[in-house]
Amino acid sequence: MAGFAREVARRIFASELRDSDLSFRENEEQYAPLYLITPTGARCNRVLVMGTLTEKDNLGDDVEYWRGRVADPTGSIFVYAGQYQPEAAQTLAATEPPAFVAVVGKPSVYETEDGKRLISVRAESVRRVDSDTRDRWVLETAARTLDRIEAFREFVEAGGADGFSSGSELLKKPSASREGVDIGKALLHYSPDLERYRVMVATAADFLEGGISGADAGPKAETAERVAPAAAADWEEVNDGEIGRLEDLGEERDFYEDEGPEGGEPIEEEEIFFAGREKASPRKRR
Amino acid sequence: MKEAVEQILARLRDQKVEVPADEVESRLRLLVEKFGVPEAEASRSVVNYFLKEHGISPASFAARKSERVKVGEVNGPERWIDLEAKVVELWEATSSAISQTGLIGDETGTIKFVKWTKSDLPQLELGKSYLFKNVVTDEFQGRWSVKLNRTSGIEELASEVKAAEAPVGGAVQEMKISQISEPARWIDLRAKVVQLWEPTSETISQTGLIGDDSGVIKFVKWTKSELADLVEGESYLFKNVVTDEFDGRFSVKLNRTSKIEPLEVEVEVSPQEASFSGAIVDVQKGSGLIKRCPICRRMLTKGVCGEHGKQEGTYDLRIKAVLDDGQRVQEVLINRERTEGLVGISMEEAKTMAMEALDHEVVKGVIEERLLGRYYAVSGPTVDRYILVETISPVSPVAAREVADLAARMREVV
Numbered sequence: 001m002a003g004f005a006r007e008v009a010r011r012i013f014a015s016e017l018r019d020s021d022l023s024f025r026e027n028e029e030q031y032a033p034l035y036l037i038t039p040t041g042a043r044c045n046r047v048l049v050m051g052t053l054t055e056k057d058n059l060g061d062d063v064e065y066w067r068g069r070v071a072d073p074t075g076s077i078f079v080y081a082g083q084y085q086p087e088a089a090q091t092l093a094a095t096e097p098p099a100f101v102a103v104v105g106k107p108s109v110y111e112t113e114d115g116k117r118l119i120s121v122r123a124e125s126v127r128r129v130d131s132d133t134r135d136r137w138v139l140e141t142a143a144r145t146l147d148r149i150e151a152f153r154e155f156v157e158a159g160g161a162d163g164f165s166s167g168s169e170l171l172k173k174p175s176a177s178r179e180g181v182d183i184g185k186a187l188l189h190y191s192p193d194l195e196r197y198r199v200m201v202a203t204a205a206d207f208l209e210g211g212i213s214g215a216d217a218g219p220k221a222e223t224a225e226r227v228a229p230a231a232a233a234d235w236e237e238v239n240d241g242e243i244g245r246l247e248d249l250g251e252e253r254d255f256y257e258d259e260g261p262e263g264g265e266p267i268e269e270e271e272i273f274f275a276g277r278e279k280a281s282p283r284k285r286r
Numbered sequence: 287m288k289e290a291v292e293q294i295l296a297r298l299r300d301q302k303v304e305v306p307a308d309e310v311e312s313r314l315r316l317l318v319e320k321f322g323v324p325e326a327e328a329s330r331s332v333v334n335y336f337l338k339e340h341g342i343s344p345a346s347f348a349a350r351k352s353e354r355v356k357v358g359e360v361n362g363p364e365r366w367i368d369l370e371a372k373v374v375e376l377w378e379a380t381s382s383a384i385s386q387t388g389l390i391g392d393e394t395g396t397i398k399f400v401k402w403t404k405s406d407l408p409q410l411e412l413g414k415s416y417l418f419k420n421v422v423t424d425e426f427q428g429r430w431s432v433k434l435n436r437t438s439g440i441e442e443l444a445s446e447v448k449a450a451e452a453p454v455g456g457a458v459q460e461m462k463i464s465q466i467s468e469p470a471r472w473i474d475l476r477a478k479v480v481q482l483w484e485p486t487s488e489t490i491s492q493t494g495l496i497g498d499d500s501g502v503i504k505f506v507k508w509t510k511s512e513l514a515d516l517v518e519g520e521s522y523l524f525k526n527v528v529t530d531e532f533d534g535r536f537s538v539k540l541n542r543t544s545k546i547e548p549l550e551v552e553v554e555v556s557p558q559e560a561s562f563s564g565a566i567v568d569v570q571k572g573s574g575l576i577k578r579c580p581i582c583r584r585m586l587t588k589g590v591c592g593e594h595g596k597q598e599g600t601y602d603l604r605i606k607a608v609l610d611d612g613q614r615v616q617e618v619l620i621n622r623e624r625t626e627g628l629v630g631i632s633m634e635e636a637k638t639m640a641m642e643a644l645d646h647e648v649v650k651g652v653i654e655e656r657l658l659g660r661y662y663a664v665s666g667p668t669v670d671r672y673i674l675v676e677t678i679s680p681v682s683p684v685a686a687r688e689v690a691d692l693a694a695r696m697r698e699v700v
Binding site for chain 1: 681696
């Protein structure tokens with residue numbers, strides 16, 4: 001297939017993914033890929049998420065429709081797999097939490113009736129991995145997130161020096177690269193507090209430091225419990241719900257609409273705190 | 287299909303024949319889809335069919351349509367044209383349906399011609415110039431040709447037409463191997479024969495890899511090309527070879543119109559080694575236990591080779607996977623030997639597994655189980671968008687030093 005380029009699986013921490021609700025298509029064509037822009041300006045059509053599968057439920061009636069919650073050091077995110085992702089669904093069904101999993105999938109944005117946009121991942125594949133692999137992912141995701149924070153800072157500073165004051169003006173800069181455009185979009189939509197994401201990365205780094213220095217101390221199985229305390233504390237507040245229609249980031253979005261059980265209640269997501277409640281600043285909205 | 291229907295309708299309209307588009311389309315579809323007639327041929331047939339229905343003889347229709355053009359102006363199939371050109375080359379006809387074939391040319395270029403036996407036209411002589419009346423253009427693999435049929439005419443010219451060197455139909459251009467990005471392009475390459483492989487079919491005289499400083503590419507020299515044998519390690523100018531694509535990989539084919547000139551100066555082949563480290567995010571279709579065509583080694587799909595039809599096939603074990611480091615994706619091909627080592631199952635075991643499960647896919651399942659989501663470092667030569675994996679090893683666990691580096695970087699990003 002000429003001209004077809006596989007989308008990179010972006011590395012985004014659960015906490016940042018959960019802050020994301022800006023999605024767009026590049027053009028009007030039916031199969032144009034849908035992208036999610038995260039607060040630090042990552043443009044993703046596909047993500048690789050790793051962490052601990054902490055819970056799983058079959059939400060379907062006749063047809064199995066699995067939802068799992070995957071927690072990384074910064075927070076947690078729901079992943080879904082139904083009949084159109086049979087292998088992923090099968091793995092979710094067969095895996096007893098807690099267990100380390102790697103999930104490749106497409107971010108989906110779901111809008112509740114009151115206009116709240118919630119994010120989840122439609123799994124293309126779910127596989128059990130070991131703690132070493134998960135640690136590798138945390139390190140890599142931390143590095144990629146720092147890359148984005150740096151690029152964001154540079155972009156804003158460059159704009160500032162030229163007398164640009166707002167994202168919309170930055171977008172008009174003729175020299176804006178695709179990355180620049182993505183950052184501009186993120187800036188306009190989220191006005192992100194970059195410090196919040198730097199702290200998020202610091203949380204991940206602390207987690208690795210604790211884990212690596214003590215890695216030889218205990219058997220591998222113990223590391224499954226090493227989930228972020230802040231994220232863990234909030235799990236209790238979650239009300240399970242069924243999903244309705246999801247705006248899917250995949251090409252087969254029409255299939256997806258068939259998967260949600262009829263008349264589902266919206267998901268009530270907990271607020272996200274990854275570094276203690278006092279540090280979590282409310283997201284700015286325009 | 288739509289385009290062809292439009293063209294047919296336009297041609298019919300030229301003859302004041304109005305036919306509903308759906309009638310044209312259904313007739314065209316019938317020929318192309320049910321009977322496998324090539325589209326150009328089917329279009330011609332459809333035009334003729336409707337012309338006949340309206341009492342117009344296709345021959346007279348064609349005769350009125352022809353226009354005088356230069357060889358270099360030929361830019362589409364199915365055009366009826368007149369050409370003044372010189373016979374530059376005569377080739378041996380490959381079929382009794384063809385009375386003569388070869389190259390004709392004028393000052394703007396050369397073009398292949400085919401004179402059908404049925405045309406009953408006089409014999410052309412090499413080096414003589416003619417007015418070719420009412421010949422029809424055709425296209426094959428991105429190249430133009432002209433066909434001389436019963437409605438065509440040939441008149442010898444008193445004055446000689448000067449013929450240019452360059453063939454027509456997308457100018458032949460000298461390229462670097464890495465610039466090859468589409469099939470059916472006629473190109474020249476300066477390259478060194480890197481490897482010769484055992485030809486898998488009698489229709490292939492030689493095959494292997496040729497390379498220049500930009501990359502390496504597979505080549506196939508057809509037996510029918512009657513070209514001299516290439517020697518491994520020697521450099522050549524490959525003239526007028528045609529690019530091809532299979533499974534996302536490019537190759538070049540050497541056929542009868544190609545030429546090979548040995549080069550005095552050796553072409554440098556850079557070893558296109560690449561390495562990549564990332565998580566395996568996909569194990570692609572065609573991974574696991576597969577069957578290959580015994581003639582061309584392509585993978586069989588449901589026991590059928592795209593080129594050679596139904597085949598018994600020989601087993602092979604391989605992995606086509608996608609590595610992803612969060613910034614780039616890299617496709618890799620892992621051969622049987624390395625797949626066996628990596629996954630820990632031999633091909634015999636894989637066969638047994640497939641037999642017991644009555645499903646070849648079970649092997650792919652095991653591969654996914656072992657590899658998906660895990661980090662590997664690979665290296666090996668690149669061919670097109672793949673790394674042909676020579677070494678593959680799991681990325682080692684995160685070291686304390688790496689975490690310290692991250693922490694240090696954290697402090698810089700304030």
